[in-house]
Amino acid sequence: MSRIKLGMVGGGNDAFIGAVHRIASRIDDRFELVAGALSSTPEKSQASGEALGLPRIYDDFKQMAQREARRKDGIDAVSIVTPNHVHYSAAREFLKRGIHVICDKPLTSTLADAKKLVKAAEDSDALFILTHNYTGYPMVRQAREMIANGDIGAIRVVQVEYPQDWLTVEQDFKQAEWRTDPARSGAGGSTGDIGTHAFNLACFVTGLEVESLAADLTAFVPGRQVDDNGHVMLRFEGGAKGMLWCSQVAPGNENALRIRVYGDKGGLEWAQEDPNYLWHTPFGEPKRLITRNGAGAGEAAARVSRIPPGHPEGYLEGFANIYTESADAIMAVKAGQGVPAEVLYPTVHDGLKGVQFVSACVKSSARNATWVKLDH
Amino acid sequence: MSRIKLGMVGGGNDAFIGAVHRIASRIDDRFELVAGALSSTPEKSQASGEALGLPRIYDDFKQMAQREARRKDGIDAVSIVTPNHVHYSAAREFLKRGIHVICDKPLTSTLADAKKLVKAAEDSDALFILTHNYTGYPMVRQAREMIANGDIGAIRVVQVEYPQDWLTVEQDFKQAEWRTDPARSGAGGSTGDIGTHAFNLACFVTGLEVESLAADLTAFVPGRQVDDNGHVMLRFEGGAKGMLWCSQVAPGNENALRIRVYGDKGGLEWAQEDPNYLWHTPFGEPKRLITRNGAGAGEAAARVSRIPPGHPEGYLEGFANIYTESADAIMAVKAGQGVPAEVLYPTVHDGLKGVQFVSACVKSSARNATWVKLDH
């Protein structure tokens, strides 16, 4: 099977998420990184590209899109891993040239951009994949499959949370800096950076849509311009209720995304920091520990799992699953076929919902936590 | 040291909480149960009293209050463990005769009753102790002490939850029956039965007062007249924010009261089902496991702990601590002294706040989760 030729926008030296995307793209050997515009200036792009030994290094994403589109051996797909405010303009250049886009989340920094990006994706023959990477974890897939199968009955309550602690104090390094600048990050702070993951996870696992929300957002660190803590109540279509908590000021929480779903027949619990475990309680029976590739795990998890139970897969493998799903989808499109039903990845529409989530949180909070519809 | 003579109202055969109170009163050998009106009819009271071998058995609480008050060797204190709607009328009889009252929570089934009970307690020389038993756990005391000492700095976020699963389906046994009847339980279902514990714990541990709340209550089980799930956002005086979740329809949760408190210098986490552990993270340092009577535990926990670390104390010992604190307070009063500062127990005022919490939740939820002040 020949590898898909991949370019990258953003992700230069010291960018955590760029390195993650590169490793994720390599793990299953389906991509080959051949081109990049890795930084915001030509000089930095050149330096970062050379450090990675990239065959083709460009000054900026526009130049890359133009030239790669013209090459016979040009890239099939591009990963966009810049700060949020660049996502739309970069993605547009590739989509309009038929180059598939794999884009970091949240989709965009503004709702206006998000809607334009949806249109750009719809107008393009190319695929758009958003790396809500937590949907790639096998036991998240397992939870989704079990809920779809009715294993916990009709869903009543969804508790999702994503606390971190790295912004407990003022930080001045690069990762912190753009994430707390509304011009680059968007109006949401923790809500945009991690709340969108929690929101997406809740919808992905349950198969439910959020109808409206009431949010109380706070910037606890003095001088911070965006929220660093979000308390959100959720109402799902169909009557389920939920709570979502995201925080970057909760000491003792590194990256503690966690979801609990309760239905009228049982409950499920999953935590990102211990991702190989899924707890399932059929009501009235003992709690069961389902493990990745272990007894009780089904097809949906096995599809995206590499090694036996007890051999932990982690964040990078979950992220790699999004890339491998992307590869399957891209190869299907290349072959003129539809994307197979079992191939799952977050779409531009999921991305739009995430930006709508941030927007609704900000609006609700500004109105003293009144309920706001998601598609307000 | 001579034992305090104790009576009991309610707690007849099959009443879970009555047996708990009796064990709790015995553990530290400070009380002797000598009288009771254990059930709602004279016949049942007689039968239950005989089964326990009680020296003096009464038809009802009023008879007991009158006669015990006249005896030279009459009871010093009474435990009231009836359904909620009886608390006020029973307590009043004893308070007005100078008999100390140890009363189960929530304080009353209505806010009106709660206010009358506060007055009755204030008008009496007798003590009124409310068994918010979770405040008796040593590691809860430890958390409170650490927060008071500033170990986690200024508090920003309080996440408290109390999920159970026993009411996931319609239940017809006695415990379930009165708890889901608003006439006996009060307007709150899960909010009254367990939400008040969570609310009380949050205030006890942090030393903060809740200023207002926004609640979305739901009765998920068809036909249920009171909430079985409560989603509540909290705003504390001074600016801290919180979330409170109580549920009796969350399969896999037996009695999963849990609190997490985050300040600008660190975080604390405690879970009732594993009560001998307190997790403490000073920001920027590794998480630490403080154990009951183990390294890192302080005076406040040691005061209410009996055995060495690694020898788990449980629910009954935590409950017993409320009784032992009561005994210390009663003995101090008997000796004509003030209650020592280190003796801690929930008061009638804490009880009023709990009923205000339920009332505010019900009101807020009826108004589509708008903010309601606690002392509305």
Add this chain to the structure above:
Amino acid sequence: MSRIKLGMVGGGNDAFIGAVHRIASRIDDRFELVAGALSSTPEKSQASGEALGLPRIYDDFKQMAQREARRKDGIDAVSIVTPNHVHYSAAREFLKRGIHVICDKPLTSTLADAKKLVKAAEDSDALFILTHNYTGYPMVRQAREMIANGDIGAIRVVQVEYPQDWLTVEQDFKQAEWRTDPARSGAGGSTGDIGTHAFNLACFVTGLEVESLAADLTAFVPGRQVDDNGHVMLRFEGGAKGMLWCSQVAPGNENALRIRVYGDKGGLEWAQEDPNYLWHTPFGEPKRLITRNGAGAGEAAARVSRIPPGHPEGYLEGFANIYTESADAIMAVKAGQGVPAEVLYPTVHDGLKGVQFVSACVKSSARNATWVKLDH
């Protein structure tokens, strides 16, 4: 039901285990402590007895046995909670007068004494109960019942361990002092103090007898006269194999008794510090968490459990179960009936096996860990 009149030998001020026995005897209201010879000198006995408000205080156990035996309202039973080397001589005085004995473990400090005590118990009409208290935990009973029911099939492997850390350094307080003195503790240090618990637990849970063992004992702390760490390999009758580790020099372990049993159909795991949980894996199925009084727990556990699941019972309740079983047995004997089959407590024969275990460990270790039969 009238309470059993209880005396106590040992357990004066500052003796941890005496207080434990007293609380344990009170929890279920089956005993009343009325007499004591609580310390090794008449003066100390008097002081300790007065501090507890004991009705009858004696100079020593012999005086107590003689005088109580003569009283009409004399004690029915006595708790012996002295250092090990006193167990035999004290127990003998009561047994020969028909007073039931509840004795702390290990049975005696020497094998010779153990054999004499077995004879004394056999010659007496009174019962002899040894407080291997860990057999009182509900989930230990649950494990035993499941194994007896064949739930994990034929047993192959038993891993039992009991690490502590309190003797990591030289200690000079009372608890440490006599436990590290072979004249009072016996030839085994950690093997006698805690290894016997682990050994007893393994036998109790599995229903198997140890045929022989190979032990490598060490005194790591300079100057210590008895082992503070024991590594033991076990061979059970019938072919199962096991390992037993006991240590008092393992920092980070408070009282970490833990047992794991594996059969040809499944496995069970239990840990004393989290005693309300039992993990059960039927081979080829997900691991299940059985909780005290929760789904999946059976009759044997329910018999010795007081409160609902999620309300943790602890060390004192487990210890109390031994007392309550003793009360049931004593009442049956008083009524001229046999002890009911479901009433379980460790006997003098279990105690003998424990001393044989220590003796075999010491002998094996002295012979460079060659195999020694238990009844050598």
Add this chain to the structure above:
Amino acid sequence: MSRIKLGMVGGGNDAFIGAVHRIASRIDDRFELVAGALSSTPEKSQASGEALGLPRIYDDFKQMAQREARRKDGIDAVSIVTPNHVHYSAAREFLKRGIHVICDKPLTSTLADAKKLVKAAEDSDALFILTHNYTGYPMVRQAREMIANGDIGAIRVVQVEYPQDWLTVEQDFKQAEWRTDPARSGAGGSTGDIGTHAFNLACFVTGLEVESLAADLTAFVPGRQVDDNGHVMLRFEGGAKGMLWCSQVAPGNENALRIRVYGDKGGLEWAQEDPNYLWHTPFGEPKRLITRNGAGAGEAAARVSRIPPGHPEGYLEGFANIYTESADAIMAVKAGQGVPAEVLYPTVHDGLKGVQFVSACVKSSARNATWVKLDH
């Protein structure tokens, strides 16, 4: 940085460990797999090589070694991932041609082969790296560094265990088949397959050498020719003692390698299934949770860690670290320099010790668990 050209021997279709090696070699982009003799027959080798899209496919390892050695662009290194009995003959072919060898564990199936392989490696200019992959986990490195720094003082007790359950019943698939055939696996069953990992881990983490051992090995499954459970007591040079348990018949254990080390100043605990955590207890202080790349983690762990704390790395990343260390070492050798001191990988001498461990276990067990020196 140009990639190292890699060949592979073994690891054809359906071979779990071959796929693991390939992913591990890719994660950090330091290797490029260009040649293979992936199976035991030319036909299967061809098919497996084509399935992977390998540029150069050989009939057998000898052919591959000869032809690659002659090519200018021939492989720099080879991964040997065959059953154990082939390791020596395959490795020899590459070593004598100066091609670096990365070999799966255990080193060989016999002690004689192991000694010959040591000689072959010593006679070669090429490097020999053994994939005791668990030494690649960051928190294992952290533990090693802390012990070397004296953080837990002088080591007294080492408890290491490696239980699995997949061989609880007779299995007939390929992975099980050769592992239970002494001709291919070696005289040890569980001792060779996983006991060697546990043994290696204990030595790596503590920096200690095992002086002698006493082993009781059992084949519990009827008809099995090699041990499926090993109970081993260890004596380390310098006086520390240990226990090692390996089992493949312990239901509920997937791949539960775990090590606990206790010194006179503290303790450390690590478990492979939750590899991002290291528990550290300084004696007399609360237990601390050190996390990969989190607070309290040092340089040795950071060197081999890719992503922030809370983003779990797993088995494949730990395995990849052995490959990346190999790459660093190979590049240093290519550059005519010595291997940097911080670059750590298991050597042929570690491999010899592992085979000596198996041999000593088998010999000791045959002699009724008498002590056998490691270099017997």
